[in-house]
Amino acid sequence: MTLGVIRYGTDVTIERPRFDGFLAVLVPLCGQLAVEQHGHEHVAEPERSMVVLSPGHDDSRVRWARGTTVLALKVESAELNQALRWVAPQADERPFVASSPVVTGSASRAVIGTAQLFTDVFSRIGPSKSVPLPLARRLREQAITTLWLSVPNNHTDVIHQIREVPKSAHVRQAIDLLAAESRAEYTVPDLARAVHVGVRALEMAFRRDLDQTPLQYVHRIRLERAHDDLRDLGPSETTVTEVALRWGFPHLGRFAARYRAQFGEMPSETLNSPAQ
CATH class of the missing domain: 2.60.120 (Jelly Rolls)
Structure with missing residues (x-):
């Protein structure tokens, strides 16, 4: 590409x-x-x-x-x-054949x-x-x-045709895969492949079981993992940029905004706070 x-x-x-x-x-x-x-x-x-x-x-x-x-x-x-x-x-x-040469x-x-x-x-x-x-x-x-x-x-x-909404077991399998990550490894399509359903079907299952999309769940979980790294490692061992990229957040401004919305402080504040 x-x-x-x-x-x-x-x-x-x-x-x-x-x-x-x-x-x-x-x-x-x-x-x-x-x-x-x-x-x-x-x-x-x-x-x-x-x-x-x-x-x-x-x-x-x-x-x-x-x-x-x-x-x-x-x-x-x-x-x-x-x-x-x-x-x-x-x-x-x-x-793939586009319906028209101009979209x-x-x-x-x-x-x-x-x-x-x-x-x-x-x-x-x-x-x-x-x-x-x-x-x-x-x-x-x-x-x-x-x-x-x-x-x-x-x-x-x-x-865009959903023939069958997968069982909750597929959602649990996707959650387990994310829980085992040591860094951002799975994309949403990866998760769908791993649990043997389509992307749209997995989205429907997450909406039904968790009232959120797979991507929203992935962002929330990875923000929590980023928070853990920033809290546990400290400024001498890592940086905000390294943690953001490790957990799949390429845009640092958006990462900081999402982080603050979820934890009430900026990533740099967590990183530089005294060890608990």
Whole structure:
């Protein structure tokens, strides 16, 4: 999976033959982007729509107006197909095909939000260090899940169809897996795979049994584990940043806000408080 910003200083037309190897998402940040398929032209504009060139789409012609800046996300088809198994285990084997080459509404905002999260993480970690593996996996799976859930596609109806709510045993199994973590290891899709249900089905079970989503539960439990580390280790042994990243919170501002809401003090206050 790759993420970047593309800008041309002049009008550009790109002839793109059908290619089933990857999905390309182009989100205009400024300017205008047009895509033509089957003699029909679709136009994407900032904050309104984005271009999605997916496996299964025929030849396309993409035109960039001068000065157009685009956020580009590319995901290999094999990764998308593998992800479908845990997003919707009941889905068939067909590859991802977007319903239209231009997608409007909330989908582009969801993609931009995911890209912003990547940017925040990379800027905090810096170019000389690698992203911790559990955090990298979480970012990757969030991006792919966002595409499956937000971009209308040939599996959308199946993804959002809940055939059977799993038994409470699945919730207990997920809770046990989280309790055994020594750092942020499981994403919500990981948990769903481990207990042999789909992501949506696991969410329904958590809402029914605990009145919260799996992600809300994960955040609460990991905040508690972060609180324990900050209290027990002290400033000579760790930092707030290290603890936040260990427990899967890449955005330190959001981590601090959630931490304060749950414990009534900032993470730095816990870290620097006298040992109990």
